[in-house]
Amino acid sequence: xxxSTKGRYAVTAMLDLAINGKNGPVTLAEISENQGISxxxxxxxxxxxxxxxxxxxxxxPGGGYYLGKSADEISIANIICAVDEWVExxxxxxxxxxxxxxxxLTHTLWDDLSTEIFNFLANITLGDLxxxxxxxxxxxxxxxxxxxxxxxxxx
Amino acid sequence: xxxSTKGRYAVTAMLDLAINGKNGPVTLAEISENQGISxxxxxxxxxxxxxxxxxxxxxxPGGGYYLGKSADEISIANIICAVDEWVExxxxxxxxxxxxxxxxLTHTLWDDLSTEIFNFLANITLGDLxxxxxxxxxxxxxxxxxxxxxxxxxx
DNA sequence: CTGAATACCGAGTGATTTAGTAGGTAATTA
DNA sequence: TAATTACCTACTAAATCACTCGGTATTCAG
Numbered sequence: 454x455x456x457s458t459k460g461r462y463a464v465t466a467m468l469d470l471a472i473n474g475k476n477g478p479v480t481l482a483e484i485s486e487n488q489g490i491s492x493x494x495x496x497x498x499x500x501x502x503x504x505x506x507x508x509x510x511x512x513x514p515g516g517g518y519y520l521g522k523s524a525d526e527i528s529i530a531n532i533i534c535a536v537d538e539w540v541e542x543x544x545x546x547x548x549x550x551x552x553x554x555x556x557x558l559t560h561t562l563w564d565d566l567s568t569e570i571f572n573f574l575a576n577i578t579l580g581d582l583x584x585x586x587x588x589x590x591x592x593x594x595x596x597x598x599x600x601x602x603x604x605x606x607x608x
Numbered sequence: 609x610x611x612s613t614k615g616r617y618a619v620t621a622m623l624d625l626a627i628n629g630k631n632g633p634v635t636l637a638e639i640s641e642n643q644g645i646s647x648x649x650x651x652x653x654x655x656x657x658x659x660x661x662x663x664x665x666x667x668x669p670g671g672g673y674y675l676g677k678s679a680d681e682i683s684i685a686n687i688i689c690a691v692d693e694w695v696e697x698x699x700x701x702x703x704x705x706x707x708x709x710x711x712x713l714t715h716t717l718w719d720d721l722s723t724e725i726f727n728f729l730a731n732i733t734l735g736d737l738x739x740x741x742x743x744x745x746x747x748x749x750x751x752x753x754x755x756x757x758x759x760x761x762x763x
Numbered sequence: 764c765t766g767a768a769t770a771c772c773g774a775g776t777g778a779t780t781t782a783g784t785a786g787g788t789a790a791t792t793a
Numbered sequence: 794t795a796a797t798t799a800c801c802t803a804c805t806a807a808a809t810c811a812c813t814c815g816g817t818a819t820t821c822a823g
Contacts, residue, residue: 456611456725459781461718468714480798488714491783496800503800513791514797529721559623559643562737563616566684570611573728582717614810635769646812651771658771668820669768 460533463498467532471524471579478517505535525580615688618653622687626679626734633672660690680735
């Protein structure tokens with residue numbers, strides 16, 4: 454899995470689209486304004502998203518972007534994979550004398566972990582995120598935020 | 609969260625250390641050989657890992673690296689945060705007219721998701737990964753691999 | 764005591780990625 | 794017809810990645 458800032462931008466933009474695109478398309482100019490992402494960079498990201506049918510563009514005045522399918526059918530993994538091409542790691546491409554040996558165990562472990570992270574992100578949809586926050590006032594309890602801010606510290 | 613190839617290398621190296629370091633320290637030369645990571649790049653990664661007390665170095669012949677603490681006390685998030693400095697994203701640093709408004713909702717959503725991903729990785733330890741694979745023969749069922757290979761495809 | 768092995772340290776580097784500019788064309792609506 | 798939007802390609806400064814090189818410090822084996 455590869456979760457870079459590029460993927461973050463894409464997820465953020467898609468969330469914006471899911472929230473603001475309920476009545477009519479949303480322009481890239483609006484997303485750029487809302488999220489503080491450069492317009493042309495958004496164009497590149499949306500070219501990739503469009504390639505995976507995650508968004509649908511409408512040209513001309515009054516145009517913009519719609520979600521390509523229901524927010525419940527778009528997972529975070531979908532979005533990240535669209536903009537951040539998945540690179541297969543290890544699997545021991547014959548480089549080392551690794552086949553079946555104990556050497557390969559680490560690779561297998563990483564591969565399993567990688568799959569688990571992917572499944573985790575594949576099970577969270579845009580719809581989930583939006584639904585869990587509708588009707589929530591600022592400062593209210595949020596079921597997603599189990600641990601408040603333990604990031605820079607150890608877990 | 610930021611899960612780059614750099615973090616992958618670090619996790620892979622730490623897994624190697626957890627597996628092969630049961631009786632005596634493991635040298636960077638060995639890890640380099642086992643995992644196909646350049647020796648000097650490992651040095652850089654381990655400098656960061658050492659800074660967070662995740663590994664402990666022993667100099668001189670017969671030296672090498674130990675885990676800094678028990679494998680059960682080292683989470684994947686620990687490792688990734690050590691080598692890949694955490695960058696705080698959005699939180700609306702006052703840039704936009706965003707405080708309390710609907711604009712900020714997307715940022716909050718991403719922030720919550722980000723926290724959830726972090727917690728997920730914080731709850732997986734090196735020990736977990738090793739334990740779940742001990743006594744497992746190749747080709748056997750692996751509880752971690754729920755979905756086989758659905759990565760390049762949509763979820 | 765000497766030499767080898769190892770960790771430790773910093774500077775430099777080509778390739779890639781990031782995030783953005785610039786300058787268009789195509790389609791659609793007012 | 795003109796404005797507005799998506800759509801497309803090329804370019805770029807800065808950062809990051811993964812690595813090389815050349816050292817120093819410490820410890821063990823002989």
